[in-house]
Amino acid sequence: MMSTVPFVIVATVTVIVATVSGKESSRHEILRGHQIWQLSNDVGDVPLEVMQKGLLDVLGHFGTSKKVRVPFHCLEEAQRLLQEKGVSREILVEDLATFLEDHERLSKRLTSIGKSFENRDLWMVHVRPNDPSDSEEAGAVWIEAGIHAREWISPAVALHILKELVQDNGSIGNFDVYVVPMANPDGYNYSFTSDRLWRKNRRITSQPGCGGVDLNRNWDFHYGVGASENECSEVYRGSEPFSEPETKALRDAMTKVKDQLKVVMSLHSYGQQLLYPWGYTKHKTAPDTSDLIARGKVFADAAKSVHNTVYKVVNSAGDLYKASGATDDWAKGVLGVKYTYTLELRDEGMSGFNLDPSHIVPCSEEVWEGLKALLYEISKE
Ligand SMILES: *[C@@H]1O[C@H](CO)[C@@H](O)[C@H](O)[C@H]1NC(C)=O
Ligand SMILES: *[C@@H]1O[C@H](CO)[C@@H](O)[C@H](O)[C@H]1NC(C)=O
Ligand SMILES: [Zn+2]
Numbered sequence: 001m002m003s004t005v006p007f008v009i010v011a012t013v014t015v016i017v018a019t020v021s022g023k024e025s026s027r028h029e030i031l032r033g034h035q036i037w038q039l040s041n042d043v044g045d046v047p048l049e050v051m052q053k054g055l056l057d058v059l060g061h062f063g064t065s066k067k068v069r070v071p072f073h074c075l076e077e078a079q080r081l082l083q084e085k086g087v088s089r090e091i092l093v094e095d096l097a098t099f100l101e102d103h104e105r106l107s108k109r110l111t112s113i114g115k116s117f118e119n120r121d122l123w124m125v126h127v128r129p130n131d132p133s134d135s136e137e138a139g140a141v142w143i144e145a146g147i148h149a150r151e152w153i154s155p156a157v158a159l160h161i162l163k164e165l166v167q168d169n170g171s172i173g174n175f176d177v178y179v180v181p182m183a184n185p186d187g188y189n190y191s192f193t194s195d196r197l198w199r200k201n202r203r204i205t206s207q208p209g210c211g212g213v214d215l216n217r218n219w220d221f222h223y224g225v226g227a228s229e230n231e232c233s234e235v236y237r238g239s240e241p242f243s244e245p246e247t248k249a250l251r252d253a254m255t256k257v258k259d260q261l262k263v264v265m266s267l268h269s270y271g272q273q274l275l276y277p278w279g280y281t282k283h284k285t286a287p288d289t290s291d292l293i294a295r296g297k298v299f300a301d302a303a304k305s306v307h308n309t310v311y312k313v314v315n316s317a318g319d320l321y322k323a324s325g326a327t328d329d330w331a332k333g334v335l336g337v338k339y340t341y342t343l344e345l346r347d348e349g350m351s352g353f354n355l356d357p358s359h360i361v362p363c364s365e366e367v368w369e370g371l372k373a374l375l376y377e378i379s380k381e
Contacts, residue, residue: 028097033072036093039082040066046085050078067092113180114249117203120185122249127165129174138174138379139262142254142337144327145180147215147246147266149187149198150353153345153363154267158182160364161371172372173379176260178253184215184246197353201246203238205231213238216266217323218247219330222280226322237325250327254335262378264331264340265371270352271344272311274299277332279316279342280324288338289315295339298377303370307362309346311370316342339378343367 036059039047047068051058055078057069070078082089093099112121129138145158158181165177182188186202200212210232217227220241227237242248254261276292278284286292296313303311314320316328328340346363347355 026097026101028100030097031100032095032097033075034096035070035072035075035091036096036099037068037070037089038066038092039068040088043087046082046087049085050081053081055081069096113253114245116184116186116246117201117244118186118189120189122180122183122185122246124253125162125179125181127162127177127179129170129176138176140176140178140257140260141172141263141265141375142257142261142331143177143179143265143267144183144250145267146185146188147183147327148268149184149191149200150196151267151269151345152188152191152353153269153355153359155182155188156357156360157345157364157367158267160360161368164368172375175262175375175379176257178257180250180253183250187212187215199234200236201244203244205236207231210236212236213244214325215244215246216268216327217325218242218244219251219325219327221330221333222324225280225324226317227325235323241325251330254331258335258337261331261335261337262339263375264328264335264337266327266342267345267367268342269345270347270349270355272309272346272348273320273344274311274313275316275320275328275342275344276313277316277329277340279320279326279329280322282315282317282322286332292339292341295374295377296341299370299374302373303366306366306369309363309366311343339374 037056043066047056047058047066050056051068055070055074057071059067059069079089111124111126113124114122116122143158143161146155148154158179162179162181165172165179184201187198187200190202191198198212200214202211203213204211205213214227214233214235214237217235217237218241223241224237226235228235230236238244242251254264274296276289276296277286293313300311300313303309316323316326326342328342331337332340345367346359
């Protein structure tokens with residue numbers, strides 16, 4: 001499988017995604033029903049004898065692996081002959097065609113959309129509905145997590161949502177879903193190794209000791225409002241819009257699917273608030289605000305029903321503080337996506353960023369319920 005994936009979180013993603021099954025037509029039909037067997041240790045020349053009868057295929061050098069491939073129509077005969085000679089077997093792969101198809105699907109879903117400043121991959125997972133023929137009409141959902149390094153609950157919840165998504169049987173309608181579980185891998189890494197409260201990426205700036213750009217101030221929509229030109233600031237906006245490799249990669253990947261996008265949700269912490277645009281001004285109301293609020297309440301009600309956690313539906317600038325250059329404002333203002341939100345996850349501030357890991361599962365459960373309800377409502381439009 002994807003053993004070269006360098007990032008702990010993404011290793012988890014591959015495991016989750018590997019559970020997906022599908023039914024596309026296949027170029028592996030010829031191997032349908034073929035099996036891979038592991039033979040018992042002291043097999044001597046037996047497998048070679050059986051191979052000479054044309055009943056199996058010895059894989060690799062027999063001194064080490066003792067694996068054989070057995071064609072579908074030879075399964076019984078090969079098993080009988082081996083048994084006669086006292087060789088036992090364990091089935092490693094039940095159906096080679098399915099095995100190869102799963103592997104291909106997996107490698108197609110986990111795409112790197114670019115590299116971070118320190119050259120880590122930015123992974124995106126594309127989850128398709130059971131019936132992909134309907135998805136063009138239904139549209140797509142974009143979920144971004146981990147853009148702020150210290151908000152550890154965000155990528156954790158994104159992974160749980162991903163797991164739910166790949167197991168989902170259409171309860172969210174026929175949406176395609178794109179998930180970027182870790183938008184700022186350098187900062188995330190640094191928040192583990194060096195500074196638990198690190199927020200920005202790891203850009204090297206002109207001022208020693210003041211590294212990093214706030215990736216959620218670097219998007220090009222009313223750039224600069226509520227952000228800082230000062231490299232030492234936690235909300236340093238960068239040298240120019242999209243100066244950072246991480247935001248460029250996100251922008252390009254989102255732009256590719258912009259005609260499909262109906263919902264963009266950016267996961268942050270903390271505060272338990274579902275924020276709707278605009279973030280850059282208090283004085284203008286974003287288009288579709290009443291729908292954004294109404295659907296937002298659907299999210300909040302469904303989320304509350306799980307563990308009684310309250311998520312407030314609020315306007316970014318009006319109820320919080322002005323901030324521009326964020327994912328949600330850009331997705332709405334530039335791409336024209338109708339529903340764009342920033343979700344501030346648990347908690348309300350007791351533990352803040354240093355949330356106990358025991359919150360991961362319940363928080364994921366309530367967010368998944370909220371998201372399902374939200375998407376179901378939107379799918380009916
Ligand atoms: C989805 O459908 C499959 C097959 O019908 C079933 O085994 C599985 O439990 C269902 N999953 C959910 C989450 O309902
Ligand atoms: C941080 O990055 C280094 C270098 O890539 C890696 O060896 C280490 O495992 C990472 N640590 C965490 C916690 O991600
Ligand atoms: Zn944040």
